[in-house]
Amino acid sequence: MSKRKKTKHPFPCFSLWQQFKRKIYRTFAIFVLIFLSSVLLFRFVPIPISAYMLQQKIGNLLAGNLSTPIHYQWIRFEQMNQSIQLAVIASEDQRFASHYGFDWEAIKAALQHNKNGKRIRGGSTISQQTAKNLYLWHGQSWLRKAIEMPTTLVLETLWSKKRILEVYLNIAEFGPNIFGVEAASQHYFNKSAKQLNYAEAALLAAVLPNPIIFHVDKPSAYVKKRQQHIQRQMHLLGKQYLNQLNEG
Template sequence: MGALRRIVLALLAATLLPVLVLRWIPPPTSAFMLAARVSAFLEDDRQFRLRYQWVPWEEISPAMKLAVIAAEDQRFGDHFGFDWNAMAQAWQHNQRGLRPRGASTLSQQTAKNLFLCRSRSYLRKAAEAYFTVLLEAFWPKRRILEIYLNIAQFGKGIYGVSEASRAYFRKPASQLLAREAALLAAVLPNPILLRVDQPSPYLLKRRLWILRQMRQLGGTAHLAGL
């Protein structure tokens, strides 16, 4: 039992320490970025270039913050990492054999993107839940959203709202307009197939839906509750 206890304590320390450090320090990379680099190396993709530049909360357009909440997790400010209602609705939807629908919150997505791989195993889902609890316990909501916006993928090799804003709109993230922020948020379910620079009719329709949701949430005043 002594050896088992030491192993458990070592695992707790190994997972808790980076969460505590990243509460104040910008992450230099993420698990998803590292995986992208490895994949490009193994495929000998010499055209691949990873773009990532941290930008603090104050230098991100309020419209961008609201857009991802409207698109991905409208109860973000109210839950502790898990939206049980959305999960139940997604399960019922998927049971009917319709197009699969996810219910991951921004907290879960941040935990997965930052620390884990893309596998769909039960072990990965358990690790995601564990890290989600840690993030909610030790980070304020603003920090979770700040890191999510900085590590989310917006295109091939493009990570974070700063690089996405410069790549697609040639402006800093602080100057993003609502329609631009909504378009960036619209690609988040699949930033490889859904392209900001070549928006499909589906993507443009999704942008309009996000803009409506942003208004229904009360505009950027909604962020005051975070």
């Protein structure tokens, strides 16, 4: 019985390209599967470390700061005072409970403001910031923004609003190497996040646009002005907003 001879592809370059495409598709499918699995897992379990924390750790190592620790402590939503929950919503994303990951009105207003204003304003929602901090890297690039959009939609689809806010408050940066409201409360006020009052919560929220430039322990006149504005917005929103969020 004669062996069947293998026929060579008339266009070997085309065959190699097909194999390469299959590998790319397979790699992408595996990546998506791992990502979706992690989103489902993090819907229930505490976040051990975020992509941005990892970025900071690597940055510290490359800079030779081997002894610089990351201050991070996960706490449950119920262990946070409602003042800090309300403060970040009042400061960062007042339509958080009603939008589906993107606040197009805020984005449009930010673009208009940035054309004329000296101080750059962002239009990112809490959902977008959670996606960025948890899975992506910091820095301005169209690639990151392009990945951020579907990542945000996945979080909005698979997580509740309460869970998104809980994760955001746990992984947001409040100062150099200080992540989450519990670590920030302990560091700046020597108390737990459960004991924060309105003024302290508003001050923490006031530095969130850029916690490297703005400081909780040495607030500038601008930060103090933001703090007062946030407190006024907190009183306007009221705890009824948080009750609506918990029910949604």
